[in-house]
Amino acid sequence: MLAYIGLGSNLNNPKEQIKRSLISLNEDEEIEVSALSSLYKSKPIDGSQQPDYINAVCMVNTHLTALELLHVCQRIELKQHRVREKKWGARTIDLDIIIYGSQVIASKKLVVPHPEMMNRAFVLVPLHEIEPDINVPVLGPLKKLIDKIDTSELIKL
Numbered sequence: 001m002l003a004y005i006g007l008g009s010n011l012n013n014p015k016e017q018i019k020r021s022l023i024s025l026n027e028d029e030e031i032e033v034s035a036l037s038s039l040y041k042s043k044p045i046d047g048s049q050q051p052d053y054i055n056a057v058c059m060v061n062t063h064l065t066a067l068e069l070l071h072v073c074q075r076i077e078l079k080q081h082r083v084r085e086k087k088w089g090a091r092t093i094d095l096d097i098i099i100y101g102s103q104v105i106a107s108k109k110l111v112v113p114h115p116e117m118m119n120r121a122f123v124l125v126p127l128h129e130i131e132p133d134i135n136v137p138v139l140g141p142l143k144k145l146i147d148k149i150d151t152s153e154l155i156k157l
Contacts, residue, residue, distance in 0.1 A: 002034075003069060004131070006096040006114070006123045007056045014054035015039065017080055017093045022058060024076045025095075031072065035059040037126030041155040045120070050090040054157070057098065057126035066100040070110050073097065098123060104137050113137055121151040 005025070009017035018039065026033045037057045044050050062069055073095035080093045098114045105112040113136050117123045124146045127134070134142045 001062055001064075001101045003060050003062060003066070003100045004098040004127060005058050005060060005073065006094075006098045006117075006120075006126075007058065008053050008094040008096075008122065009092060010044070010051040010053040011090050011092045012081075014051075018054060018056055020080060021076050021093050021095060024079065025058070025060060025072070028072055030062055030064045031069070032061045033058050034061050035130040037129040039157040040122055040126055041157055042122040043153055044090075053122065055122040055126060057123060057130060059130055066097060066103060066105055066110060066112060067107075069100070070097055096123075098127065099134070099136060102137050113139060118145050119149065121146075121149050121154045124149065125151055125154055125156075 007018050007021055022033055022036065025031050035058065040055045042053045042055055044053065064072065077093055077095055096114055097110065097112055098117055100112045103112060118139055124142065128142050128146055136142055136145065139145060
């Protein structure tokens with residue numbers, strides 16, 4: 001199954017945090033990281049006073065179910081000392097399953113496609129970089145989603 005994971009960090013050397021999480025993903029014997037976007041710098045989405053984020057999107061090939069993949073992502077976040085004190089608060093690492101094949105999932109633990117992806121340039125632009133022709137389940141062609149949002153403050157590193 002092809003899945004896409006959004007990665008973000010704004011604490012404790014964000015570039016290194018993203019690198020460590022990618023290594024951890026790839027070390028799982030059920031996951032192969034097969035593509036990685038460039039890194040992008042973005043402002044906090046809530047406009048709060050916190051450091052800018054570094055974001056990327058990776059494509060993985062896996063035999064895990066979406067829920068199993070979520071558990072792997074959460075274990076990596078814990079290993080990298082992710083603390084969930086405040087919604088949209090600063091974090092060492094955030095791993096979000098953006099797309100999981102063509103599946104549409106709506107459960108208490110996981111919603112796929114990611115419910116906010118269509119509003120986030122820091123997800124759509126890196127995803128477009130690695131998979132420009134993807135048709136996002138329920139949402140449609142990625143290019144049309146990008147055309148609807150402001151990408152002016154997103155900085156490719």
